[in-house]
Each structure stands twice: as C-alpha cells, then as structure tokens.
Amino acid sequence: MINSKHKYSLAHRIKSSWVSYLMLIPFFSLVLFFIVIPVSAAIVLSFTDFNMVEFPKWVGWLNYQRLFIEDQTFLIALKNTLFFALVNGPISYIFAFIMAWIINEMPRKFRVFMTVVFYAPSISGNIYFIWTYLFNGDQYGIANSFLMNMNIIKEPIQWLTDAKYNMTIVILIQIWLSLGVGFLSFIAGLQSIDISQYEAGIIDGIKNRFQRLWYITIPNMKSMLLFGAVIQIAGALSVGDVTQALTGGYTSMNYSTMTIINYITDYATQRYEMGYASAIGVVLFILVVVCKKSLFRLFRS
Amino acid sequence: MVLPFVYAVASSFKPPTEFFLFPPPFFPINPVFDNYKDLSVVLSNMWVPFERYVFNSTVIAAITSVVYLFIAAMSAFPLAKHDFPGKKVFLSVITLALMFTPAITGIPQYVVMTQLGLIDNMWGVILPALSSTLGVYLCINYLEIIPDTILESARIDGANEIRVWWSIIMPNIKPSLFTMLIFEFQAIWMSSGGNVLYSEQYKTLPAALGQVATAGIARAGVGSAASVIMMIPPLVIFIISQTIVIDTMTHSGIKG
Numbered sequence: 001m002i003n004s005k006h007k008y009s010l011a012h013r014i015k016s017s018w019v020s021y022l023m024l025i026p027f028f029s030l031v032l033f034f035i036v037i038p039v040s041a042a043i044v045l046s047f048t049d050f051n052m053v054e055f056p057k058w059v060g061w062l063n064y065q066r067l068f069i070e071d072q073t074f075l076i077a078l079k080n081t082l083f084f085a086l087v088n089g090p091i092s093y094i095f096a097f098i099m100a101w102i103i104n105e106m107p108r109k110f111r112v113f114m115t116v117v118f119y120a121p122s123i124s125g126n127i128y129f130i131w132t133y134l135f136n137g138d139q140y141g142i143a144n145s146f147l148m149n150m151n152i153i154k155e156p157i158q159w160l161t162d163a164k165y166n167m168t169i170v171i172l173i174q175i176w177l178s179l180g181v182g183f184l185s186f187i188a189g190l191q192s193i194d195i196s197q198y199e200a201g202i203i204d205g206i207k208n209r210f211q212r213l214w215y216i217t218i219p220n221m222k223s224m225l226l227f228g229a230v231i232q233i234a235g236a237l238s239v240g241d242v243t244q245a246l247t248g249g250y251t252s253m254n255y256s257t258m259t260i261i262n263y264i265t266d267y268a269t270q271r272y273e274m275g276y277a278s279a280i281g282v283v284l285f286i287l288v289v290v291c292k293k294s295l296f297r298l299f300r301s
Numbered sequence: 302m303v304l305p306f307v308y309a310v311a312s313s314f315k316p317p318t319e320f321f322l323f324p325p326p327f328f329p330i331n332p333v334f335d336n337y338k339d340l341s342v343v344l345s346n347m348w349v350p351f352e353r354y355v356f357n358s359t360v361i362a363a364i365t366s367v368v369y370l371f372i373a374a375m376s377a378f379p380l381a382k383h384d385f386p387g388k389k390v391f392l393s394v395i396t397l398a399l400m401f402t403p404a405i406t407g408i409p410q411y412v413v414m415t416q417l418g419l420i421d422n423m424w425g426v427i428l429p430a431l432s433s434t435l436g437v438y439l440c441i442n443y444l445e446i447i448p449d450t451i452l453e454s455a456r457i458d459g460a461n462e463i464r465v466w467w468s469i470i471m472p473n474i475k476p477s478l479f480t481m482l483i484f485e486f487q488a489i490w491m492s493s494g495g496n497v498l499y500s501e502q503y504k505t506l507p508a509a510l511g512q513v514a515t516a517g518i519a520r521a522g523v524g525s526a527a528s529v530i531m532m533i534p535p536l537v538i539f540i541i542s543q544t545i546v547i548d549t550m551t552h553s554g555i556k557g
Contacts, residue, residue, distance in 0.1 A: 010386055017385030019462045024391065027376035030432040033413055035398045041409030052408070115543050116536075120306040123487065123535050130305050130528075133312070133521065140320070142308070142327060176305075184483065185439055188476040191546065192446050223445035227438065234399045274408060281406075285397075292396055 039285075046278035056275065063279035074280065076255045077263040080167075081284075084174065084259065085236040085291070092175045093182060093232045097225070100186035101213060115187060122180025128245035135159035135169055135246075163256035166247045170257050174242055178235045182228040189224030193217060226299045233291050237284065240265065260284050309532075313337070313525035320521050336526040343523070347509065349501045358490065358506040361423055362534075365430050365489045366482055372431065373481060374474065377440035378466045382452060395441070398434040407496070414497070425497035426505070430489050436481035443477035444470070479542035487535045507531060 008016070046063055048056035067074055103114045134142045136159075144156040159165050193216070201216045218225070240261025244250075247257040250266040260280060267277035312320075314332040344351040380391060410429070411420075419425035447470070455469050471478070493508040510527040 014386050017383065020379035020383040020385045023379045023462070023466070024376045026372040027432075027437065028391065028394075030372075030428060031394060031398065031434065033417070034410060034429045034432040035406070035434075036394065037413055038406035038409035039398075041412075042406050045409070112540070112544055116540060117303050119483075119539060119543075120303045123306070123532050123539065130309050130312075130525075134305065134308065181435075181484065184480050185442075185477075188439075188443065188480045188546065189446065191476050192443065221446065223442040227442040230396060230399065230438070231435070268407070289397065 042278045042281055045275055046282045048275045050274040050278075051272050052274055053272075059275065063276050064283075066276070067279055067283065073255060073258075074263065077258050077260045080255075080258060081237060081239070081260045081287075083167075084171070084239045085233060088171055088174050088178065088239070089229075089232045089236040092178045093228060095175070096179045096182035096228065097186055099179075100183050100190060101217070104187060104190040105209065115184075118183055119180050121176050128242065131173055131246055132160070160247050161252075163252075166252060166257050170243055170247060173246065174236075174239055177242065178232065181231050181235070185224055185227055185231070186221075189221035190217065193220045222299065226295070229295050229299070230292060233295060234288065237288055237291065306532075309525050309528050312521060313529045315522055315525075317522055336522040339523050340526045340530075344509070349504075351509070353502060354504060354506045354509040357423065357503060361426055361494075361505065362486055362490045365427050366486045368427075369431050369433070369436060369485045370478055370482060373436040374440055374471065374478060375466065377437050377444060378470050379462075380437075381441045381444035382449065382470075383462075392441075395434045395438050398432075399438060411496070420497060421499045421503060423494075423498070423503060426489075426492065426494040430485070430492065433485065433488070436485055439481055439484075440474065440477050443474055447473055476546045479546045483535075483539050483542050486538050490535055491531070 014021075045056060047058060047060060049059045049062075050056035099118055103111055103118065106114060136142075136144065138144065138156050141156065141159070143159060144153070147153045148156070157165060159169050197216055197220065198212060201212055206212050206215060238261055239259050243252070243257045243259055243262055244265070250258045250262045250270075252258055261284075264277050264280050264284070267273045267280065308327065311328045313336050314334070315326075315329040316331060316333045316335055319326055319330060379385065380388065380395070414420055414425055414429075419428060451473070452465055452469060455465050460468070491507055492505070493511060494503075494505050498504050498508070510531055
C-alpha cells in the first residue's frame, strides 16, 4: 500500500494511497485558501494595472518591462536584498549551528539556561523600539554615549539614518534576530541522534569531539541542516520589517537599506499600484525558487 | 545575546527622569514600579476591559497552537514516509510557501477571507495562522531522521497508518513538536490581528498594548513595561517546552 511503485496504473496508485491523502486534507485545505489561491491571484494581478478601486486592466508584460528596463530603484532593492541573503544567511547559519553544538555538549542544567539565553532574541525580537534607544542618533543613545565616554568618538553618530552605518547596523540586528529559529531546529536535530551511534563511533576509532562532529553528527542531521539553510535564506530574502521599523525602508536615505519587501510595501500601500507590486512579488518569488533549487542541489552532494 | 532583552526589562523599571540623563544608564539607578502602575491605569481606562484582550489573545493562541500541532504533524507524516502520486507537488508547495509575503498576497487573501466570512472574527486570525508551512517543513525534515524500520515492525503487527502515526510517529517526534509549538505560539501571540479585527471587543493584547507603547522617549518606560508583559507567556512556553524536550530526549535518541 505504501510503497506502491510504478508497476501499477496511476489510478490504482491514487486509489490505494487514500489514507495518505486523507491525512493531508486538513492542512492543505487551509493552504489552498490562504496561500495557493492568494498567490495565484497575485500572479494574475502582476499582468494587470490595478489601483484597487477600478477593475484590474490587462496590460500583459508591461509591468515586467518597466521593472527590468526603466526602474533603477528596483535594482537597488534587489542589490540590498541579495546582500542580506549573501552576508546575513551564511553568518547566522554557521553561528547558530556552532552555538547549538556547543550548548548540546554542556551539562543538562546549564543547557536549558543557555537555550533560553540564546533564544531570547527571538522572543523580544518584535520589540524594535529597543533598538532605536540603543542606536539613537543623539547623545542619549546607549551606543553613542558609550563610545563618547570612552573618547572613541566626539560627536554622536546617526547610526540609523547615515547611509554609511545603517546597513551595518541593520545587518547586525537581523543576524541577532534570525539566529533563534535555526538554533532551535539544530538543537532538536542534535537531540534526536541515537547515542549508540556515538558509542559505535568510539569503537571505530573516533578520538575527539571534532571528529565526532564531522563523521557522526553532521551526516546524521543532514535534513535538519537543510531545513536551517532554507529558513535562513527565506528569512534573509524576506527582510523588510526591521529595515522598515529602524531605518525607514523605502524612505531611507538614497534607499540605502531598502529591500524588495520594502519596495513592494511602498507600491502596494502608498502608491496603490497593486499590479506593479505583484510583479515585484513574482520576481522575488522566482528568486526564492532559484535559491531553493541550488540549496537542495548543494545538500544532495 | 540577551543584552537588548535585559535592556527592555531594565528600562521598564526606570523612572521617566532617567531616560534624560547623560550618560544614559543601562540599568535603572532608582528602580521603581511606576511604569507598571501607569500601564495598569492606562489599561483600566480603556473602553473595553483589559481582561477581554487577555481572554481574546489566550483563546486565539491556545486554539491555534494545539490544532496546528495535530494537522501539521498529520500532514508531515505521509509527506515524509509515504509514496503517492502528487507528493512532489505537495512538497514544493510547502517549501515555496515559506516565502509567503503578506505584502503581496494581502489583498487577494483579504478577498478570500471576506468571501468566507472571516472578517472581524477570531477565526480570521486563527485559520491563516494554521496554514503556516514552517512547522510542517520542520516536521518533515525531522521525520527523515526517524528510521523506517520502526514503522515497518508496527505495520507487520497489523497497525494501520493512522495508528502508526499516532502511536509510533507522534511520541518519537516530540522534540520537533515542541519546537513547532514554540514557533507557532510565539507567532500567533505577537500577531495583532490588525487588518482582520475591527471591533474593539475582539482585539488582541498586542493591539491593545501597541496603542500604549507608541514610540517616543517620554513613554519609553511604559512601553518597555508593556513589552515585558508581552514577552512573559512565550518565555514560559519556551522554558517548559525546552525542559521537556531535554528531559525526554537526553541519552535516549531514536533507536533504529
């Protein structure tokens, strides 16, 4: 029933898998209504001119032409988003894995405490205004007053508005925010590895923790590592809330921290050009598909 | 790592004057409870009793997290361990939907919800949250670690697939279930339901506290107090879940 391979006809295979479909129904009916239908609608809208008042007008590839040929600002958003994906993704991925590994090797009592410490950012993550106090542009900002007291700087730095600093600050904050999810899933993965595998490893001549990590732990949690990578890339490509809350996103100076998400929000909620906003969304969607495909290829090897 | 978190807690005990000192103190010099008192005064003067917001948020978060664990784990099992026509399509939907951006699908989704009669109704917050694919994806990946041999032995004993799922899979994927619980609870707890809930009596705690904690240094203390209150439930859920995960899984792992 379960491993019905290709020797049976398709109709027969569908029929014999009814239990599998039954188990998928509750979740996927929700996915159909709240994800598949809205996303398909957005794809259709990307070929129209839609201002949310009048009925959408079909314009063919016009939105895409405008996006790639005329729109210079889109290239900035694309560049910033890719920058996030390439810098932020790998750093927080590797850091989350190393921390999960170190914490997992610790004695039990300490471990619970350390996971709390490490997961704290994710819990307090939505509270962006704390960052604005820390990186306030005047002397009352914690970062400025600290540096001024140490005589490292004389004048307060406009951390969040100066195009020289704001990208760095946002990346730091985003790394800090994005660690939690990867970290927790790595912890869950590490804890599922059968201890007897480690015992067998000792017999096979594994001498230290690093060999154990390389020859037993990593091969055994490959699927969780892939999960972490997909989440990190997805997170990095959909950065938008942080830049919006801290540096203004599409209003930041010279669009220095504007991401694709900020750009979409701008067109969707400020200019009411839903067709164009949808086209940008579709491009982002394609970018995700490409990233996902290359990640899967990377992990299969 | 915890610095901003600690700073939020510390700030919630600062009297207003300490926000205007130079250099600004990281910890309060004279810790006071004034911010929490002010917050309770503001909240008790609201049009709808404060308990109502707490009630709304708790009901929404509880239903969402519990239902999600079941339907997500139930759909992850066939996707990870069965072979059936169309499996690849379902799997791609899961991974692609991780990138679901509300900015884009917001308008069509709103139309769908209006058609289903979900506007200004707590189900309008719950049902879309249940369609999150993050937990299902986590669960599928976790299931790959579980060896097929333990499933086969149950099948030989005559268990049907629902039974295999419930009595073999569910107990063995506890770490991922609790991890899912943490993600889902936190997401739903922090969601304000702003674009769905209009009537004041249906609104959630984050929506109510958000009105109090609007930025501005004069209200920094009260704002911090509000955030600290918001952080407590996810923190409690997190600590309980992690303790259980670590207790049940340490040195047992999954026997193949």
